Amino acid sequence: MSRGTAGAEEQTGVARSLAHRVPDLGALELLLAVARLGSLGAAARELGITQPAASSRVRSMERQLGVALVDRSPRGSRLTDAGALVTDWARRIVEAAEAFDAGAQALRDRRDSRLRVAASMTIAEYLLPGWLLALRAQRPDTAVSLHAGNSTVVAERLLSGEADLGFVEGLTVPPGLDSVVIAHDQLIVVAAPVHPWARRRRPLAAAELALTPLILREKGSGTRQVLDTALGGLARPLIELSSTTAVKAAAVGGAGPAVLSELAVGDELALRRLVRVPVEGVSLARDLRAVWPTGHRPTGPARDLLSLTRG
Numbered sequence: 001m002s003r004g005t006a007g008a009e010e011q012t013g014v015a016r017s018l019a020h021r022v023p024d025l026g027a028l029e030l031l032l033a034v035a036r037l038g039s040l041g042a043a044a045r046e047l048g049i050t051q052p053a054a055s056s057r058v059r060s061m062e063r064q065l066g067v068a069l070v071d072r073s074p075r076g077s078r079l080t081d082a083g084a085l086v087t088d089w090a091r092r093i094v095e096a097a098e099a100f101d102a103g104a105q106a107l108r109d110r111r112d113s114r115l116r117v118a119a120s121m122t123i124a125e126y127l128l129p130g131w132l133l134a135l136r137a138q139r140p141d142t143a144v145s146l147h148a149g150n151s152t153v154v155a156e157r158l159l160s161g162e163a164d165l166g167f168v169e170g171l172t173v174p175p176g177l178d179s180v181v182i183a184h185d186q187l188i189v190v191a192a193p194v195h196p197w198a199r200r201r202r203p204l205a206a207a208e209l210a211l212t213p214l215i216l217r218e219k220g221s222g223t224r225q226v227l228d229t230a231l232g233g234l235a236r237p238l239i240e241l242s243s244t245t246a247v248k249a250a251a252v253g254g255a256g257p258a259v260l261s262e263l264a265v266g267d268e269l270a271l272r273r274l275v276r277v278p279v280e281g282v283s284l285a286r287d288l289r290a291v292w293p294t295g296h297r298p299t300g301p302a303r304d305l306l307s308l309t310r311g
Helices: 003-021 025-037 040-047 051-065 081-112 121-126 128-138 151-159 206-211 222-231 244-252 266-270 300-310
Strands: 070-073 076-079 114-119 143-148 165-168 177-191 215-217 239-241 258-261 275-277 285-293
Touching: 025 040, 025 051, 025 076, 025 081, 040 051, 040 076, 051 070, 076 081, 114 121, 114 128, 114 151, 114 300, 121 128, 121 143, 121 165, 121 222, 121 244, 128 143, 128 300, 151 165, 151 177, 151 285, 165 177, 165 300, 177 222, 177 300, 206 222, 215 222, 215 244, 215 258, 222 258, 239 244, 244 258, 285 300
Parallel strands: 114 143, 114 165, 215 239
Antiparallel strands: 070 076, 165 285, 177 258, 177 275, 177 285
């Protein structure tokens, strides 16, 4: 056994021994209350426990320490000499615990005062605004910042500690992240009404879609990853753009066909600014996921936002 391993085990042994030899905080608080109030019954009432439970806790503490702490009589309860000494030690321990608790609360307050979110474009533009409005109703004092980028950028910000919670649209979860599916989405082919595909009578074949230059998101985006995987490869992009809004605007302007989330084109389809082009022989469904660094389950505002997305 190495010296480091032996040292670690020795420290663990000491910690376990202390846990068995030193009374817990509840017992020490009871002893301080008895010293202050001069009555076991009054101390029990202050701490919200029954007098028999308080008596049992004192006896257990006396057995643990091996000394008598409290003399009980019809006139009340009085600390023994040993009890008075233990009470002084207990006061220091409880004060240290209160300082620890105050520090931990300060850390929680700092954590809860802000939330940094990173999300891929479709989620950032079409889903997150509603979720963040609902979060604001729950946590009006939490300042939220949102960074929109592709799935690769989202992963980088989470792993570098620049974001507390992320959302991605790709087929796979980036390495180093845990995830949960929060919604489902469908990619669809769209074109301006003047484009020949808008007047097709038969669905578009997957092979033809794969061979056609399209208006596409940049490499690293979840939309492009899903499309590329589903079709087994893509033709060279007609135009490559870095946001869903830009791709949609180019398609509406007649630059060419595009593949976009159903979430992004509802208004354009309703107003006939874009036309949906049916496709056969391929599924373009995808999962939308919340992601966070492996082993670090979201807490505080991030946990609350995650709950809202799944509601």
